[in-house]
Amino acid sequence: MAIDIAFFLETLRQEVETYQVPVVDLIAVQSRSAFKVLVATILSARTKDEVTALAAQRLLERAPDTESLRRLSVTQIQDLIFPVGFYKSKAQYLSKLPEALDAFGGKVPDEIDALVTLPGVGRKTANLVRAVAFDKDAICVDTHVHRIMNIWGYVKTKTPLDTEKALRKKLPKKFWKEVNRILVAFGQGTCRPVGPHCYRCILEQQCPQKGVTPAKQPKDLKKSPGRV
Template sequence: MMKFSLPKVLQILTKEVAGYAVPIVDLIAVQTKDPYKVLVATILSARTKDETTAKAADRLFKEAPDLTGLAALSEERIAKLIFPVGFYKNKAGFLSRLPSVLASEFGNKIPDEVEALTRLPGVGRKTANLVVAVAFKKPAICVDTHVHRIMNIWGYVETHTPLETEMALREKLPPQYWLTINSTLVAFGQGTCKPVGPHCDRCVIAQYCPRIGVRPRKVPGRSKKM
């Protein structure tokens, strides 16, 4: 195995994931560059597959293309539009309250700072960092389960929670990677370095990866040792 090099690994992965499916939040940002839609899509995407999120966001945005439209919808209507995203009832409640909180605290504008965003209903640090990075192109490190898991597999950090990983990366990760690390590792984590049964057998960075804590994927047809 060759010595792990973050710049080299990310250079390889950037090219590799260019052919993968684009995470839905990044896709919406490219299509609209609208902080409102990026925020709402990010809230919807938690614990939900991208395909489901995309369809739910499309249905919702047809009736609520902006905050005014969202404010006009009842919580029940929002729930019906976004079903079957994960925890759709909770998310409907968050989205129903969102316009009033933005009106009273932020002058009907989506804030562009992490700490301010976490004051919004349904917005944690992961969501806030993603909105800041994707919608506003400001330095932020969004750490979801893929980023947390893969960074620990590489031994780049030794942490136990996504929050610990975010704080560690803020200290260690070069700034030029802050805006892209999430989309790169989410795509890589969904397509190759999966949580269960990662495809180490066809991984483009296998020669660099120390595979810390990784269980090798079973190859079909291989006989067991007697």
């Protein structure tokens, strides 16, 4: 049976208001700076949000704009962003970022084809920057979005890129910009990659749970759907 995607996402939109806000969205709210959102998004790849948040804070205090980042050496950037995942590679990307942005007048572009030309920026990062920094239609598909959409049976795909393509054809446009924020928070808090907490999920009764092995409910825990 096909799920009601609008019901699922609208229910979770309210649910995740009690969850921790993904760091990239938080930076966007605090600064409205496309440059800061881009930097934080590059740092966030394969890194826990709490680690990304501290690294982004350290780096952006020293380099809040393109020109100040240009003045930092690769070693200085490494020291500031450690211990994010692949920090040495990310330091190289960030060191090259100011020169790459020169091609766009020193400003972060808002088109996907332009964003993916920047060092360290793939489709996921480009879509996230377009949606979060510029409030423009984009579908950012990370591992949480890819995994949960397949658990729901809304798509049947093997890679995040395949999921992005499928969602562009199927997902109502009103959800494009926020689907990543909703499902990243939900995926980190309840629908976890290993041992998802289905027993406390607000969608437990409606979810198809495709390919899922839920965690067991602790005997001494009262059921409280969706709470971390």
